[in-house]
Amino acid sequence: MIPTRETFGNIPHESVIVFYCLTVVTMAVFANGVWRRYRLWRQGVPISVAQLLAGNLREIWSKLRPGVGRLLEEGLGQARVRGRGLPSFAHIWLFVGFMVLLLGTTLLEIDHLASGAFQALKFHKGTYYVVYEFTLDVFGLLFLAGCLLFLWRRTRRPPSVGHRGTDWYVILSFLAIGITGYLAEGLRIVWQHPTGIAAHCSPVGLVVSGLFSSMTKSGASSAHLTVWWIHSMLVFGFIASLPYTRLFHTIAGPLNLFFAQPVLGRMVPVTMEEVEKTERIGVSAINHFNQQQLLSLDACMECGRCEEACPAFATEKPLSPKRVVQNLKGLMETRSPKSETRKKAEIRDPNQPAQPRLPFRTSVFGFLSGFGFRVSDFPLRALHEETIQLETLWSCTTCSACARVCPVRLDPVTLITDMRRNRLGEGALSGTAATALRRMQSSGNPWGLPASDRANWAEGIGAPTVKENPNFELLYWVGCAGSYDRRAQRVAKAVVKLLKQACVNFAILGNEERCTGDSARRLGDEFLFQELAQANIATLAKYNVRRILTHCPHCMNSLRKDYPQFGGNYTVVHHTEFLEQLLAEGRLLVPEGGPREEAMTYHDPCYLARVNGIHEAPRNVLTMPPGGRAKPPAFGLREMPRGREKTFCCGAGGGRMWMEEEPQKRVCTLRAKEALATGATTIAVACPFCLTMITDGVAAQTESTQIMDVAEILAARLKL
Ligand code: SF4
Ligand code: SF4
Incomplete structure (x- = not known):
């Protein structure tokens, strides 16, 4: 006998009609909920969905592909959910179990509708049936395991996780749906009494049927009908309430x-118009x-x-x-x-859509x-x-x-x-940050120092300006800190020494350089940023600059992601990437027996590691063995628990560099603690803001640890 079963086996015809009526009502409640959320989103400034669908098929696909890729990798593949232990397992198990059960239920309905019209179209039988029943049985367990893990987690309620009364409803209704599904299956096996492979392809259902083995066939049949209705009502309730609970993220999440x-670190420009x-x-x-x-x-x-x-x-x-x-x-x-x-x-x-009508x-x-x-x-x-x-x-x-x-x-x-x-x-920013913005506007740097002093740091070290070396191949963008801050000037000098050692044909803008405007833009002063950016872009165009080197990740990010919005397109490299390349090409060589600090940790700057994905280059420079990259690293860095793209901020980004912070609540103190906990005696950094902040954070705790930029450490190893 071919193994199979009726979709509505044991369910009276009238019940099936009521079932479909309730399905329609459920879908109407669900659609109403989604529509209401959609109307809330429609309040916003319109996004151009039509533009996505304009052009020929190839063009449309090229526009849709990134979004589809994210849906597959991060939605279906749960890429961003992974890696957090039990909460990740709970979500992935529940998600996978739910998706398989949803797919199975959809296939069952298709089979029912198809075979209702043409019996020959019935596919829910034979080998397909056996595989189907077994798969759903097993994934049902995964679904329940996910629910139980979530239930356990909710009882513990970590402080960072939000909690509402409806969360209990969601988890308990999930559990009830899973359990009643197995009960209905067990009772079906009792009244239907399948034999052979048809009985064994639902192993969990078979075990559950043992609970009802003493029941008569008619008793099991009645109980099956009751449990089937409870299960169906739970499913209806769950679907109808989905747009009204936390579970709405299952719709809004994939859409988002x-x-x-x-793109991290990119901001949308605002125009005067x-x-x-x-x-x-x-x-x-x-x-x-x-x-x-x-x-x-x-x-x-x-x-x-x-x-x-x-x-x-x-x-x-x-x-x-x-x-x-x-x-x-x-x-x-x-x-x-x-x-x-x-x-x-x-x-x-007035162009904004009207508000939805009723509260x-x-x-x-x-x-x-x-x-x-x-x-x-x-x-x-x-x-x-x-x-x-x-x-x-x-x-x-x-x-x-x-x-x-x-x-x-x-x-x-x-x-x-x-x-x-x-x-x-609206003029709501005051204090030191507002002063820094005013200085950027008046002097082109947040310290308010004269623009004519910008290149003073370079006197006597042989850093040519673009006028002195008009045939330069690489522009070294020094930045405000490298130009005016005494400590950061030492980093700029180290970079120049390394460039000269590697015979790089470079130049600096000297007094013609202005602040990139990164802090201004991230503090919210868009038009000050645009003013600075346009001035810099004009200067860079005057000297036909195409390749830029900078030791400041904030300048790098701004030149890479902000400036193209205003016509400034350059190849911008961070000094750690460039130094890695010079070492790899043998243009810089670490000598045998040079000084090296093995008790060293490295702090990843947010705008370098997380926002621009550069985290191996500085590590490779720091651990480069004498003689070149062919050999194993000279030593291993003492890594902090939070590193690379998961790095922890120094506290200076977004214009916070120019704000006062309560001494007990400084981000840099926390990060410095993490760095010191590695036992490192040298903390390497690759950002002038981090240099200042980590130095401050360490100074509050110890005096025996030095903070140095990657360029300074390499220059010292090369005895420059
Ligand atoms: S924004 Fe919401 S979903 Fe995203 S990480 Fe924060 S709490 Fe989680
Ligand atoms: S400071 Fe907090 S809110 Fe701001 S970008 Fe960093 S993590 Fe996000």
């Missing part, structure tokens, strides 16, 4: 993975975010990874990226048409939304100060740790910098 802006049109700069109301940003708020499942990675949160500053996202989400849900901010936004920007909580499904989302937590709030505090915005170092760890590619950094732009435009 598809639409997200995937936009400001004139909207009469504002940056984001001052929730509908000033774009639609993808609003969608991303719904993708957040409050896993807390961003909070755990955030240096501001770790040092008790009033910033948690998770909270920022959740507070903005709460504000989005209030849809406060009567609030002052909202009214202003509507008057100023969410008064809708037919309000009880569900109140159950799932904290709709009424944020009645008629303004964005700034009432929802997001000024101190919260200025606390961010734009280190991108939060964006890097988020499983659904939420980008709190951009949310924060967009809001900063508005606050800065």
Whole structure:
């Protein structure tokens, strides 16, 4: 006999009709929930989906491919969920089990509909049936295991993980669906009494059927019908409530993975025309975010990874990226048409779509939304100060740790910098950072020192300017710190010595160089940044610069990612990459018997390692063996627990370099502690900001550890 079973075996015809009626109702509730969320996202500045679908098939595919790749790798492949022990296992098991069960149920329904029309189309039989039943049986266990792990985790409630009453509903309904599924299967086996392979292809169901072995066939049949209905109602309830619970991330998450802006460290420019049109700069109301940003708020499942990675949160500053996202989400849900901010936004920007009509909580499904989302937590709030505090915005170092760890590619950094732009435009930045911005504007550097002194550091060391060496091949971009800060000047001098030793044909801009404007842009002063960038781009064009070397990761990131937005396209290398290349080519050679510091650790700068993915080059330079790369490394670095792309910020990024910090709450102190815990007597860095901050952090704890740039260490090894 060919092994198979009826999809609705033992289910009376009337029950099947009721089942399909309930399916329609469930899907309607589900669709209504999704539509309501979609209307909330539509408040935002439109994103151009139509542009994605413009052009011929090849062009369309080239635009869609990155998003599809992220969906496959990070959605289906769970790439960003992996690597965190039990929570990762719990999510992956539950996800894989759920997807297999969903696929199985869909196939079952297709078979039912197909064979209902034409019996010959029935495929749920024979070998397919055996493989199908076995697979679903096993993956059902994986699903239950994932649920149990989540249940256990929720009872422990790590502080970084958000928790709501509905989370219990979600997990318990998942568990109940899994358990009733197995019970229904066990009872089916009892009343149907399959034999041979048809009985054994559902091993878990077979074991469960043992619980009911004393039942008569008719008793098992009745019990099966009851359990089948309970199981179906649980599934209906789960599907209907999905848009109203944390589980909505299963829809918003993949959508955000598809639409997200995937480049860390890149900011969207603002034009004067936009400001004139909207009469504002940056984001001052929730509908000033774009639609993808609003969608991303719904993708957040409050896993807390961003909070755990955030240096501001770790040092008790009033910033948690998770909270920022959740507070903005709460504000989005209030849809406060009567609030002052909202009214202003509507008057100023008549092109924005109108607000949805009814308050969410008064809708037919309000009880569900109140159950799932904290709709009424944020009645008629303004964005700034009432929802997001000024101190919260200025606390961010734009280190991108939060964006890097988020499983659904939420980008709190951009949310924060967009809001900063508005606050800065409204004159809300004061103190030392505001002074630094004023100095950048007046003198072209944050110290406010004369532009004519910019190249004083280079006197007598033979660093030619572009005028002195017009045929240069490489421009050395020194940056403000290298030019004016006494400690960072020693790094610039070391770089020059190494370049000269390797006979590199280079030049510096000298007094014609200006601040790149990185800090200005990340603090929110977009137009100061643009002014500085345009001046620099004009200077670089005057000398036909194409290749730039810099020892500052912030300058590098700005030249690489900001400047092309204004027509400045260059090949920009960090000095650690360039030095690695010179060593590999044999143009620099580490001598035998030179000084070397084996008790050494290396601090990865955020803008170098995480934002631009450069972490091996500095390590290779530091550990280069005498005679060249063919030999094993000269020694092993003492690695800190958080390194490479998972590095921990020094506290200076995002313009924080120019702000005061409470001594007990300094990010650099925390990072210096981690570095000192390795037992290193030398801490290597590759960024002038890190050099300052880690030096400060170490000085507060010990005097016996030296902090040196990679270039200084190499120059010392080469006895230069
Ligand atoms: S923003 Fe991302 S990392 Fe942070 S809590 Fe939400 S989902 Fe998790
Ligand atoms: S960019 Fe860094 S400091 Fe800012 S919120 Fe994210 S993790 Fe925190």
